[in-house]
Every structure is written in structure tokens, then in C-alpha cells.
Amino acid sequence: MAEAEAAKTGGRRAERRVQIARAALAVMAREGVARLTARRVVAEAGLSLGHLTYNFDGMDEVLSEAYRLLSADLAAAGEAALQGADGPKARVSAFLRTGFAAPFLTPDHLRLRLDLWSAARWHPGIAATERDLYERYRARLEGLLAPFGADPARVTAVVDVVMAALDGLWLDHARRADQAALARGLAECEALLFSLGPEGSGGQAAGRDPSPR
Template sequence: MTRRRLPPAARRAQIIEAARGVIVERGLAVASLRDIAKAADVSLGTVTYHFDGVDEILSAVVVTESERFYEDVVRAADAEPDPWRALEIIVASLFGDSDDVAAHWRIWSDYWAAVARRPEMAAAYADRIRHWEACCTRVIARGVASGTFRGVDPEVTALKLAAYSDGLGTQRAQNVEGLTAEVARTWMNEFARWLLSPDGRPAEAGHCVSREG
């Protein structure tokens, strides 16, 4: 059967989407270029024409995943005038019980492992994958300016939240007993209050970072 010819950008997107499925299902450690080519229904030569190797494909998957996963979340948080509620939207996106969230963390876990081998990967794509942290920075800056949050450095505080959420996400990906999505949201809520509440006390009712809805 003759494969339909696609523009290079469309073919590349097809390979990236297929690679995402392979990585989520099998993990990067056992995924091969042949696996990805088979999933994309293209030849191995087509894959190697567009990508140098699995790590480069993973970087492309992470960029695409970040843009897709956070697009609606970032838009909603930026549009929410209440900083606490905006932060709630951001946090809730990471700790749901859906397959989509689980897949997101699986991709990120494999990406971190790859970056440990090739640190230059992170530098090359940093501005295109840190959407969550950048949105946190904007929300915190708004909260500080309005007096809703204490006077912290927004970028430093967003990095603290990102580091803590990454730790929780990694533990969740390892199926640590007792660390449910609800528990992770609660811990993020406690950490955010500790970092941002002007008096160090829990946020007012209705402004809980871990509240869903």
C-alpha cells in the first residue's frame, strides 16, 4: 500500500504523536526508532530523516505535550482575576486522576532521565516547556502587587512550587502508597499557603488551592 505523501511539518507531527503513544505505553528506556516508525506507519528512514535519535524525538514530544497540556490551563489562570483561584487552576491541572495527567507525568519522568544523560537538551527547549512555572510567576506577581500574597520574589517562588510539584509528580508516577492525587493537591495547598499567605495562615474559605471544580 502506498503511503500518502505529507508536507514535512505534517509528517513530523505524525511521528511526534506516534512517539508520544509509544513512550507513554512502553517508556523511553525500551522505545526504539523502529517502534516509533511502526506506530507512525512510516519507514525507519522517514523517522531518521526528521530526527537524529530517540532523545531528539522525546524533546519534540515534550515541547508538543507542554503546549497542548497547559494551553487551556494557562489561558484560564491568566484570565482569573483572583490570584488564589488562579493558582488553584494551575495546581489542579497537575494532580488529577485522569489518564491524560498520568501520561503527562510519564513523559516528563522520561524527559528528566534523558536530560540527566544529555543536559544540553534542557537548555535547548527551556523556554518552550516551562509554561506551568511561567504562569505561576505571573499569578504570583499579580498576587504580590494586589497584597493578596506576601511580598515574595515571583520567579523564585514559582520555581519552589515547580520543584515541589515535580517531586510529588515523580513520587506519584512511582505509585508510592498513600500518595493519591487528592493528597498531592493537599500538600501543594499547604506549601503554597506557607509560601504566599501574608499571615502564614490558610487561605480564606473558597480560596483553597487544592479545591476542584
């Protein structure tokens, strides 16, 4: 009985943490991280300040949880996209392009990404969360490349370049919203990844789709 009650309490607390973190994302999307305060977050969530202080050690932890939620949304969308992809190249392409499709290219979402990247520079807890999420995304991408059978050192080098390029595409799109430039950038990232396949340059040609899916 005690264990069941503890599990129920833990479930309620987990739900409340998500509610508060979602509220923090809403405030940041609307007003920016500079105006994010505990009072604004609980007002957005329709809760008292005590709910935040009971469930979180401080605003850094709220930001870290918000970052995890934002990345979990992207990861879930990526996994869903993989379900309809047939073959290693299609799976790589679907995974890569998920983060550059609706709803992840909206101005609000781009603002959230930029604000959280910026916050990670000054808050160790958020920085640790960002590093963990980066490594998870990278490991998933490398796992999707495993069927290509490429030399591991070459995979590491190519993924280094592609990960940096993806961050650059996010930043460039936030600044210019140039869809054609985004399409070209994604096609080049695919071409580089597909070059790891057994057909080499033939894989590059297959990656040059002129528009994001």
C-alpha cells in the first residue's frame, strides 16, 4: 500500500514538473529568457509559487527540465519519422530533416533554442543538460549510419562536420528565414552522410533533394 501511494505521489510530481517546465517554455517563447521569472512561470501554469519551489530546486533546474522537454519533442518527432522510412538512407534523411520541419522552425521555437543555448553558457546545470542532449542526438545519428559499414574514424569525422552544420543551419534560419538556403544546406549534409555508404559518390547524388521534406 505504501509503495503504491509513493508511486502515485511520484507520478503526480512528475506531471507537475512537466506542467511547470511547459509553462516556462511558453513564457520564454513569448517574452524571452531574460524575462523568465518564477512568478511568471507559475502564473502561466496557473499554480502557486509553492508548487515550483516544492518540485524544483530553482530556476536553473526549471530551465534544464524545459530544455529536456524541448529536446524530447524533437526526439519523439524523429522516431515517428523513422517509422515511415524504408532503408538506411531514408532513415538518415528522415531523422536529419525532422528538426527542420514544422513545428520546429516557427519563430517561437527558434527563439527558445537560441535562448537556451545562450543560457547554457552561464548556467552549469543547463550546460550539462545541453551536453547530454547533444550526445544523445549524435549517438542516434551514428547508430543510423551503422548499416553503411563505414570506417568508424571516418564516421566520427563526418558526424563532427554535420553536427556543426546543423547548428549553423538553425542559426542561419533564425536570422534570415531563407528556405532555399536551408534546403541546400540539408542536401549537402545528406550528401556528406551518404558518402559513407558503400556506393560512395552515388549516395551523394541521391541526397540532393532540392527541398526539405
